Each structure stands twice: as C-alpha cells, then as structure tokens.
Amino acid sequence: MSEAAAAAKSEAGPRPEILGPRFVPNGIFVRRIGRHGALLAGGGMLVAILLASIFASSISPYDPIAQNLRNTLQPPGWAHPFGTDNFGRDVFSRVLHAARVDIAIGFFCVLFPWIIGSVVGGLAGYLGGFVDTLVMRTVDTFTAFPFLVMAIGVIAVLGPGVTSMLIALTLSGWSIYARIVRAEVLVARKSDYVLAARAMGYSNARILLRHILPNVVTPTVIFAVTSMVLVILSTVTLSFLGLGLAPPTPTWGTMIAEGRNFIFMAWWMVTLPGLAIVVVGLALSLLGDGLADLLRGQGSR
C-alpha cells in the first residue's frame, strides 16, 4: 500500500491555478486533512462499537431477554436509558447485545461475496473464451434482479435464518466483484510481468495467485469497504422483514419490527435501536470513504 500512499501524495500536489479564484475548490488541503480525520474518526467509532459489543454482557445494566411484565413500555429515563419494550425488557441492554450478532452477520455477508465473486471473475478474465461469456451472462442476469428481491426470493425458498441470509446476500452480491476483478484481470493478463512469468514456465495457478491477484485486489478492497454500510443495512432490513434470526435473540432489525406494532405509544422502541444502526453506518462510511481515498490516491469526491 505504500505505493498507493505515495501516489496519493504526488497527486495532491499544487493544482493549476489557471481557472481564476472563483471556481477553484479552495478546500483541497482542508479536505485532505478531513479525509484522514474521517479515517481516524470512523476507525475510532468502529473500535468503540466492537468493544461495546464484545463486552455487552458486562456493560449492559439488565438481562436482554429477562421479561418484567410490571414494567412494560416505560419511556426512556434514568433507570432505562432507552426505555423498556412491551415485555418490560430493557431496550438499551438489548441494543448492546444485538450489536455482536448484527456486526458478525454483516461481516460475513461482505466476506463471502467478495471471495466468491473475485475467484469467479478472476477465472473468467484469465481463461477467457466460453467460460468468460458464460460467467459474464450470468453476472448480467444476477445484476438484473434488485438486491432485496433476489435476497427475498432465496430466503423464501430456503426458509428464514442466518444461513439463508448469508446465502441470499452472497448470491445477490458476488456479481459486482466478479465484474470488477474480471476487468482488472483482462488488463493484467496482457501485462509484461505476466508474459515474463509465463516465459518462466510457471503454472496458471501460480501466475493467477502470485502475480495477478496482488495486482488486482485493491479495487475489490475499496468496493468491499465502501459497500459494507449497504450490506449491514440490507441484513438489518432482512431481519426487520422477519427473514433473519428468530426471537428471542435480539437483533436491531427484529427489535424495530417489534416496535412497529407499538408505534403509536412507544416511539423509543423504533427510534432508539435504529440509532445504533446509524452510528455503525456512519462509522463504516467514514472509514470506507477514508480508506477508499487512501488506496485510490485522490482527494476529490
């Protein structure tokens, strides 16, 4: 990554000032600092969230699934910072415990499509010919379905649950990685270093893994990091629709779904668990933007 960082520095050098002061974005320097700030802020927030989720049992004031039917639908206050739900359970404790499950699911839902899509795209680009055509038409087909419609269809077939969710999001997410990696491999395949490796008599597998892979992986990392927000939001949405984990294990999506039935009397059951998602989303998008700029080596956008 040091090359990318160096490229970032050289590209951010003095820009031509021929345009007159009125239209030149004057914040280039400020924004570069801001970008690193974004990276640090996002990373910091994420570390804090991860720590909170790991030590959820010690931090949270109450048992997340212990019912207290004398204490239902209490508004937020000193005893219950996020209020209580229709079973008298402490919403704050439930939000903390849900974090671990939600973040873990989100992580794997990014990881699987990333690996599978990259492998398929890499093979298509490297092998070319019929394999390439077949893979790319399949990619076109999968990108035609709206993300959620695809996921809903798959979960309808396999039944709700974490495994189904993982399969659904992998099936609807892999195609973009395949497309990115294939395009990169097509370029790399014609490069001098691959020609040299081939002249040395290396096997296809070795060329792909040792020579091409390190050179094509960066764009997929950028995409994976920036898409993490959308993936987390999608998994939460699927849980909200009742297609993820079954109760009583709290997840943010199911908590909001339960709160939806009490929207007229207990806004905190909907609004406050969602705040947790917003905080995670914000952390991830700050981190994603910062990392993408660092790897891509530009200060604009």
Place this chain on the structure above:
Amino acid sequence: MTLPTLLARRLAQLVPVLFGIVVVVFLFVRLIPGDPAIVMLGAYATDQGLAALRNELGLDLPVWEQLAIFFGKVLQGNLGTSLFFRRPVIEVVLERLPATAALTLYAVVLSLLLSVPLAILSALRAGSFVDQAVRGVTTLALAMPYFWLGLNLLIVFAVLLPIFPVAGYGENLGEHLWHLFLPALTIALHLGPTLMRTLRATIIEVLQAPHVEFARTKGLPRGKLIRRHVLRNGLMATVTILGVNIGWLMGGSVVIEYVFNIPGLGSLIISSIDSRDYPVIQGVALVFGLLVILINLATDLVYGVLDPRVSYE
C-alpha cells in the same frame, strides 16, 4: 448507426439475460428442499391437492422438460396460479404494479428536486461551510436504514403531528400524491445523496473544462454559463446514476411499501413469503428483473438524445 438498428442490436444482446432471468426464477421453486408441493401447500394439504399441484408444476417430469414448459408458459404471459388469491399470477401482479411504479417515479422526482439545487450550491462553493454541511448531511442520510427513516417520518409527521395519513394509497390522483408523499420522501432521502454526490463531482470537473474556461473568457454571464454549459453535462451524470441505481431503488421500495402498507409489488412479495405463495414470488421477481432491464435499455437510449457525442460504435 441509426436508432432502430441500435435498438435491434441491444434487444438481441438482452436475449441471454432474459433467458437467465427466467431460469433463475424457475429455480426458485425447484430448489425448495424436499417436496415443493408439500412445502407450498403446507402440512394439512390433501392428497388430491398435492397431486393437482404436482401435475400443474410438472414435478414428475425431467428438469429440462419442466424448464421448457415453464418457458413456454412465460412467453404466453402465463405465470401460473396464485395459491393464496386463487387467481392467475399475472392478474395479481399487474394489479399491484401501478402503485410501485407511481411510488418509484414520485421518489425520483423528489430526489431530483432535493439533490440538483444542493449539488449546484455545493459544487460552486466547494470546500465552503455550506459544502461541508451538505456533505455531512448526505453521509448521515446514507447511514440510515430505509425502513427506520420511514418509520421515524411516520412517528413525527403522522403520529405526533397528524399531517399525513399513516398508511394506504388513496382513491384518486390527489389522494395518491398525498398518501405517497412520506414513502416517496423516504426513498428520495436515500437516493438524493447518491445523486447529489455524483452531480457535485461532475459539476466541479466540468467547471475546469476548457469549454467552460473559454465561455468565461468571452464574458458569458455566470448564470448563463452554468445553465448552458455546466448543467447539461451534469444531466448526463444524473441519468447514468439513476439508471445504475434503478434496481436498488426498486428493492428499496419493497421495504417502504411494507412499512407504509402500500398495495404494490413489494408488499405483495413480502406477504407471499408468509403465505408460501411461490408462484406469486416468481411472478414479482420476474417482473422486477424485466423492469430493471428495460429501464437500463431506456437509459442507454436517452444518452444518445441528451449527448450527441455518444455514438453507439
């Protein structure tokens, strides 16, 4: 290349994708673990019911024949019979399509109204406080889940301040616009930021292009310069982003319809999961796939109209 030739060629390119979509939709039901007929009809199904459904789906035939039959039916517009509504799927789907189309269109209009002025403001004062604030708000908006934002808008503008209706779709155009405002706004608050960011980046880029520099040198007033030379280029980027995001946009409308109880395709597919109405799930997925493809085709064609420089090879 003339437009008809172009259209013909693009349509020919679509054939494999259309084929793929039908295959994927076909597999939805065939991949159900166990006996699809039992899963679809539930544990209390009668033997006659099961036999009839197996016969209708052709489950006793080899897979290739099943696919061929399915294909033939789809080409005739026959998507099977809904297990829940006991009516042809195509009828049920077409009934629900207008609400989804209206919601999507409404959301696109609202997001353009939101994002275009903000993008211009932000781009012309890039780096300023206004720019930073607008960018901060868009980042925040993108970090929110659709459905949560919608529920909060409901809490504030329908429950606490009873301005808008809580649910439903209304009877006539005026009522539709009124009922769909909050749901469309929810989607717009998500789509808007993406549009805003791209448009802002494009405007900043165009502002530094030689033709804009020339126009400024010859003394064109600033307002005219922006309208005539900058915005037209920005329009192209906007169309691209709308085309790219159309699938995502429609997926989002699925959840929003569910949240606001709008009788569209999205709420249909979700209620069909509970009732295990697989033919309807297939039908909705097929229609969504087709719509996305057609809209992308339309986007490609609009390019040529908006930008004479685009020649289709």
